[in-house]
Amino acid sequence: MKQLKNIKNILFDCDGVLYNDLKAVFGQVSKRMTNYISKKLNLDIKKAKELQTNYFHKYNTSLNGLMIHHDIPPEDFLKDVHNIDLTFMKKDLFLREVLGSLNLKKFIFTNGSKEHVENIIKHLGIDDLFDGIFDIVDAGFHPKPEAKAFDLMINKFNIDPKETLYIEDIAKNLSIAKNRGSTTAWLINDEYWGKKESDKDFIDYKIENLSLFLKEIRLLQNS
DSSP states (O other): OOTTTOOOOEEOOOOOTTOHHHHHHHHHHHHHHHHHHHHHHHHHHHHHHHHHHHHHHSSSSSSHHHHHHOOOHHHHHHHOOOOOOOOOOOOHHHHHHHHHHHOOOOEESSSSOOOHHHHHHHHHOOSOOOOOETTTTTTTTOTTTHHHHHHHHHHHHTGGGGGEEESSSSSGGGGHHHHHHEEEEEEEEOHHHTTTTSTTOOOOOOESSSSHHHHHHHHHHHH
């Protein structure tokens, strides 16, 4: 943990990191993606779901595959699929307390849209605690873990990757950050896509609870 004492920035992925119930949120997004693909490409639901999954595995986001092969307008896609109900989501008071107590710059780095992130963090009650959001639009629709997305993000926030901790639930997305000199942390989960490559040496820390991990960092800072 000693290497975390001198970090100045923390990058957070959004979905599956800032909240735990990925299925409740991304289950809605995924269903809307399937319906969107079905309507736009005139496919039945089963074939639309297969295409959605195949593109996600091949191109890191379903949207990337849809743009490459079907000229789908990305803004229209993002607006549609992120139109979800988050009324079930409760404020995370512990996460808010720990985030607020960290004397570090805090950023969100997502393959989703800024509007989706803002919706999430507002419902969690932590929307005033971040220094910036970098979304798929900022990345020119180049998804993580592409190097271009990471480098554009670093430039936008004007931060040194070597002074940065990056926390993700999708293990392979940490690879480019480690290559650029960042410290990396994988939030342990049993999702097939999330745990893929979680045995690689580009992961410095494997954590089970985000808030407790951040609390440890705070204690290090104050020691």
